[in-house]
Amino acid sequence: MHYAHTIMQWRRRFAGNRDAIASIYDERFCRMFEFYLAGCELAFRRMGHKNWQMQLTRRVNALPLTRDYMFSAERAAARSRPG
Numbered sequence: 001m002h003y004a005h006t007i008m009q010w011r012r013r014f015a016g017n018r019d020a021i022a023s024i025y026d027e028r029f030c031r032m033f034e035f036y037l038a039g040c041e042l043a044f045r046r047m048g049h050k051n052w053q054m055q056l057t058r059r060v061n062a063l064p065l066t067r068d069y070m071f072s073a074e075r076a077a078a079r080s081r082p083g
Contacts, residue, residue: 004044011037 014021014037022030043049057063 004041007037007041007044011041 011034014033018030055063055067063069
């Protein structure tokens with residue numbers, strides 16, 4: 001439950017500084033980040049959250065049936081990074 005408490009504090013601090021943050025970014029960013037923080041807090045309070053990833057295409061054959069190509073691309077990108 002400590003994760004939910006931490007995120008609740010982040011959400012309160014964000015709300016307390018919202019005007020300053022909105023002047024740096026914009027209203028859309030503020031709404032999205034508020035939604036994100038509220039969702040994270042709720043997920044940790046209920047402990048039943050899941051993460052889903054979807055890819056949408058116009059054509060059924062635009063992507064392979066599995067996501068193996070993504071893992072290969074990520075590994076190649078990691079190898080090419082300095083450091």
